[in-house]
Amino acid sequence: MGARVTRAFRNFNLDNRAEREISKVKPSAAPMHPTTKTLILEELNRHPELEEIVKRKDDKLLTLLKEVYVESKDPVPHVRVKDANIPQSTELRLLKGNHFNLMTSQNIPKGKISVVEALTLLNNHKRSPETWTAEKIAQEYYLELRDVKSLLMFFVAFDVKIFPANDRNKAISFK
Structure with missing residues (x-):
């Protein structure tokens, strides 16, 4: 609905406004002193x-x-071609946990985690922070300790609390 109103105001009296702009005197060069x-x-x-x-x-x-003849060509972007003979230099690892669905399974380089793994480790740390410490998570998922500490400090998994039916006056809270 808002687009229609905006379009109506934008196109209002368009022909007259365009004609007025075209008929204006064009600026000329500044006169010499x-x-x-x-x-x-x-x-x-x-x-x-x-x-x-x-x-x-x-x-x-x-x-x-x-x-003089000028010939211009756009630079060719550097495309890395994977060669079957050259082994990859990055070490890959499998997904942790029971997330071995073949359709979504992918090789993840060491030092990186998937979204599912991030949510899993955040939830594990939230449920039992004594067991799932930053050091254990870093060791388990092959991450750097400072990255894990930052992840645990700045990212929080959602916690939905639904109140019992007898407390209708209270709203649903999201933490």
């Missing part, structure tokens, strides 16, 4: 050959200009 005009005229009076030199075409420069 009077002292500049007089200096140019004085120089031309002293040296009349300057006007002829400025207006004359130089054949030598024209031939040099005709010989």
